[in-house]
Amino acid sequence: MRNVFSVASLAVLLVTAGASAQPKPSASVSSAPAPAPAPTPAGKTTASDVAAQVQKAYVSINAFEADFEQQYSMKAFGQTKTSKGHVLFEKPGKMRWDYTEPKDNVVVSDGTTLWSYVAADKQARKMMVKDSQMPTALAFLTGKGDLSKEFNLELMDSKQLKFEGGHVLKATPKVATNLYNFVLFYVDGTTYHVRRVLIVDAQDNRNRFDFKSPVVNGKVATGKFTWSPPAGVTVTTN
Numbered sequence: 001m002r003n004v005f006s007v008a009s010l011a012v013l014l015v016t017a018g019a020s021a022q023p024k025p026s027a028s029v030s031s032a033p034a035p036a037p038a039p040t041p042a043g044k045t046t047a048s049d050v051a052a053q054v055q056k057a058y059v060s061i062n063a064f065e066a067d068f069e070q071q072y073s074m075k076a077f078g079q080t081k082t083s084k085g086h087v088l089f090e091k092p093g094k095m096r097w098d099y100t101e102p103k104d105n106v107v108v109s110d111g112t113t114l115w116s117y118v119a120a121d122k123q124a125r126k127m128m129v130k131d132s133q134m135p136t137a138l139a140f141l142t143g144k145g146d147l148s149k150e151f152n153l154e155l156m157d158s159k160q161l162k163f164e165g166g167h168v169l170k171a172t173p174k175v176a177t178n179l180y181n182f183v184l185f186y187v188d189g190t191t192y193h194v195r196r197v198l199i200v201d202a203q204d205n206r207n208r209f210d211f212k213s214p215v216v217n218g219k220v221a222t223g224k225f226t227w228s229p230p231a232g233v234t235v236t237t238n
Helices: 010-018 047-059
Strands: 063-074 079-090 094-101 108-109 113-118 121-126 151-157 166-173 182-188 192-200 204-216 233-238
Touching: 010 121, 047 166, 192 233
Parallel strands: 121 233
Antiparallel strands: 063 079, 063 204, 079 094, 094 108, 108 113, 113 121, 151 166, 166 182, 182 192, 192 204
């Protein structure tokens, strides 16, 4: 089965990242592996400062939607796959990812059940959110959790990462997970909204999401977070 994401539960991690602003042209980051950037020099804004401002900014965000582009780079094969679509999110924990590339793929959760559907294979996966290894990187943006408590935080050199005017926050989970080694949050220096998320796993595979044309606290249509597999689709559960 060709996964909508490399791991279905990564959808849960990334749903929170997009209620933000469109990346500036100077904010591009190569998906190829690169040397680890140096931490921000002492005496300036700290990682804890940025984390606190990000959490404060997202307290007032109850719903958002945005277009997204995903780049998943597989180091061992030297390949990068690009996907596109539209994401809709509503607290607490509801989300819907509708893909235009690959066409008709869907990831949707009503906060309890998580579905991922690969249209070309006519296969769907159903699981309970509580069993999906939902990363704690999600929690602070859904009104739960605390970045500083759940992660070891480090403020990277935004100039070196070509993200001048913003902050790049490296979050390494205090409790190890097989989903990822660390996450980079690219944070707007004015609004403290996250504009990009880059996930790096133990094999140095990189899963990057950029978000465009966000709508914050817009009206969400009834039924957007319920989904049933089309006729003829094979469903797996776990």
